[in-house]
Amino acid sequence: MSSSLTLLIGTTKGAFLMDGSAGREAWAVRGPFCGGWPINHAIGDPESGAIWAAGGGDWHGAGVWRSTDGGQSWELSKLANGQADRWMAENPEIAAQIGMQPSPPAPFTGNLDALWSLGRAGGTLYAGAKPAALYASGDGGESWAKVEGLTDHPSAGEWEPGGAGLTLHTIVTDPARPERLWLGISAAGVFASEDGGLQWDRRNRRANAAPESGDVGHCVHNMVRAPAAAGEDLLYQQNHHGVFRSPDGGRSWQEISTGLPSTFGFPIAVHPRDPKAIWVLPLNGDTLGRYPPGSAAAVWHSRDGGESWVAQREGLPQKSCFFTVLRQAMATDRGTPAGVYFGTNSGSVFASRNEGENWEEIARHLPTVLCVEVLERG
Numbered sequence: 001m002s003s004s005l006t007l008l009i010g011t012t013k014g015a016f017l018m019d020g021s022a023g024r025e026a027w028a029v030r031g032p033f034c035g036g037w038p039i040n041h042a043i044g045d046p047e048s049g050a051i052w053a054a055g056g057g058d059w060h061g062a063g064v065w066r067s068t069d070g071g072q073s074w075e076l077s078k079l080a081n082g083q084a085d086r087w088m089a090e091n092p093e094i095a096a097q098i099g100m101q102p103s104p105p106a107p108f109t110g111n112l113d114a115l116w117s118l119g120r121a122g123g124t125l126y127a128g129a130k131p132a133a134l135y136a137s138g139d140g141g142e143s144w145a146k147v148e149g150l151t152d153h154p155s156a157g158e159w160e161p162g163g164a165g166l167t168l169h170t171i172v173t174d175p176a177r178p179e180r181l182w183l184g185i186s187a188a189g190v191f192a193s194e195d196g197g198l199q200w201d202r203r204n205r206r207a208n209a210a211p212e213s214g215d216v217g218h219c220v221h222n223m224v225r226a227p228a229a230a231g232e233d234l235l236y237q238q239n240h241h242g243v244f245r246s247p248d249g250g251r252s253w254q255e256i257s258t259g260l261p262s263t264f265g266f267p268i269a270v271h272p273r274d275p276k277a278i279w280v281l282p283l284n285g286d287t288l289g290r291y292p293p294g295s296a297a298a299v300w301h302s303r304d305g306g307e308s309w310v311a312q313r314e315g316l317p318q319k320s321c322f323f324t325v326l327r328q329a330m331a332t333d334r335g336t337p338a339g340v341y342f343g344t345n346s347g348s349v350f351a352s353r354n355e356g357e358n359w360e361e362i363a364r365h366l367p368t369v370l371c372v373e374v375l376e377r378g
Contacts, residue, residue, distance in 0.1 A: 003378025005333060006070075007341060008051060009349065009363075010039030010371035015053045017071045018363060024339055024353050027362045033074055034065040040116045040169075041328050044375030051375065052141055054115035054127050059083050061106060062114050064127055066141045077141050078106040079115065079127075108135075108146070117328070119171030122178030124196075128168030132159060132185045134197065147197045155188070155202055162186030162219050162240075169327055170223045172235070182235065182250060184220035190237070190250045203250035216253045217241045221266045222327040226275035234275050236306070238268040238327075243280055245306050256306025261293040267330035271338055271355070276305040279312075279332075279340055279356060281325045291322040299342070301356050315359035316350065323348070328371035343369030 007018040007027075014032030021027070039055040049070055056062040061082030065074045081103055088095040088102040095101060115135075117128035125137040127144070134147040150156075159166055163186075170184030179196040182203075189204040206214045219240035226234040233249035241264075242257040257263045262282040271277035279301050284293045292298060297316035300309045323344035333339040340352045347366040352359045 004376065005339075006044070006375045007331075007349065008042035008044055008053070008371070008373040008375055009343060009366065009369060010042050010053060010055065010328070011347075011367035011369055012038045013367035015039045015042055015065070015071075016363075016366060017051075018349065024333075024335065024351070027351075029363055029366075030071060032367075033067075033071060035060075035074075035076070037063075037065070038114070039065075039370065040114065041118050041371045041373070043118045043120065043373055045120070046375065046377050049375075049377055050140065052118055052125065054118050055370075056080075056082065056114040058113060061085060061103070061109070062112050062129065063106070064115060064118070064125075064137075064141050064144075076103075077137075077144065078103050079108045079129075079135065079144055080112050081106045081109045107144070111146075113165075116167045116169045117171045119173050119181070121173040121181060121196075124178070126171050126173075126181070128171055128183065130165050130167040131161075132166045132168040132188060134168060134171075134183065136197065149193070149198045150183070150191065150200050153191070153200050153202070159185065159188035160218070170220065172223055172225045174225065176228070180249075182223065182225070184223045184237065185218075186221070187219040187240075189215070189218035190220055190223065190235075192250050203246075205252050207252040207254045216244050216255070222268050222330075224268055224270045224278075226270045226278075227273055228275075232275070234305075236268050236270060236278055238265050238280055240264065240286065243268065243306060256302075259309040260300055261298075264290075265325075266327040267325055267342065269330045269332050269340060272332055272334045273338075274303070277301070277303050277355070278306065279330065281330065281342060283324060289322065290324045295319065295321050297321045297323070299340070299352075299356050299359075312352075312356040312359070314357065315352075315361075322346075326370055328373075329369050331372050331374045333374045334376055339374075341372050341374065343372045345369065 005020040016031035042053040062080040063078040085102040112129040172182040174180040223237040244253040298311040330342040349363040
C-alpha cells in the first residue's frame with residue numbers, strides 16, 4: 001500500500017477529502033472546501049500532492065480550485081464569471097456588508113457555464129467544460145487557453161446535448177505518451193487526439209457493423225483506459241445504452257453488456273494492474289427512476305474484459321435502495337488487493353478493500369456526491 005491515501009470527493013456543496021489509515025480500515029472526513037461550489041471532478045498529483053477541483057454553474061461561474069498543501073488552503077482560477085459576480089457589481093454596498101466582492105473579469109465569460117472534468121498529461125492540466133470545450137493549462141492551473149482543435153472539429157455543429165446539457169465530462173490520458181488524449185462528450189461521443197489536441201478523430205464505430213448503422217451511440221457516460229496490455233490499446237465505456245470495450249484506442253467498440261441486469265448506468269472503473277478486470281454499477285433504466293434494479297444495490301464485476309459478470313452485494317443495501325451513482329463517482333486504488341470506491345447521490349461513500357467482495361459504508365450524510373477519485377502518495 002501507499003503511505004498516504006486520500007479520497008477526493010466532489011459534491012454539490014464543495015469538495016471533501018477522506019484520509020484513509022494505512023490498512024484502509026479507518027477514514028477521516030475533511031471539508032467542505034472550495035467555497036461551497038458544486039465540484040464536478042477532482043484529481044491529484046501523487047508526486048507533489050497538489051489537488052485540483054473543477055466545477056461551478058450559472059451562479060458561481062466556472063473555475064478550477066487548487067491546493068498545494070493537502071487541502072488546507074485553496075486558490076481559485078476563474079475561467080468564467082457567474083450571476084453572483086454581476087449581482088455583487090450591481091449591489092456593492094450589500095455585497096460589502098456580507099463580506100463579498102465580485103471577481104475580476106474572467107477570460108472566457110459567456111463561453112462556458114461550468115467545468116465538468118479534469119485530466120493531466122505530462123506537464124499539461126486539462127479541463128472539460130459545458131458547453132463542450134476543452135481548456136489547457138501549462139502552469140498548474142493558474143492560467144488557461146482553449147484547445148481550438150476540438151472546437152473546430154468538422155462535426156461540432158452536429159453535437160447534441162444530453163440530459164445534463166452538452167458536456168465534456170471525461171478526459172482520459174496515456175501516462176507513457178502524454179500527446180495521446182481521449183474525451184467523452186454527451187452526446188457527441190468519443191474523440192481522440194494523437195498530437196496533444198491539435199487534431200481530433202471522432203471514434204464511435206461499433207465493431208463489425210455497417211457504417212450507416214454502426215455507431216455505439218453518442219451519449220457516453222464514462223470512459224476509462226486499462227493498464228497497458230500486450231498488443232492492445234484498451235478502453236472501456238459505460239454508455240447510455242450499454243457497456244462497451246475497444247481494443248484499439250476507440251477506433252472500434254464491442255458491446256459487453258450481456259449478463260448485466262440493465263444496459264443503463266453511469267460509472268465504470270478498471271483494475272490498476274489487470275486490464276480485464278472492470279466494475280460497473282447498473283441502474284434500472286433511464287426513465288424508470290435511475291436506481292439499482294429491484295432497489296437492491298450491487299456492483300457488477302468482470303475478470304475477463306466483460307465476457308462474463310458477477311454481482312457483488314455483500315455489505316450493500318438490499319432493500320429499499322433508491323440511490324444513483326453518477327458518472328465520475330467510482331474509482332480504484334493501487335492496493336493489493338485493489339480497493340474500489342463509489343459515492344451516491346444520497347451522500348454515502350462505500351469502499352471495498354478486496355476488489356468488491358465485501359463493502360462498507362465509510363461516509364454518510366454528505367451532499368450529493370458527484371465524483372470520487374483516489375490520491376495515493378509514497
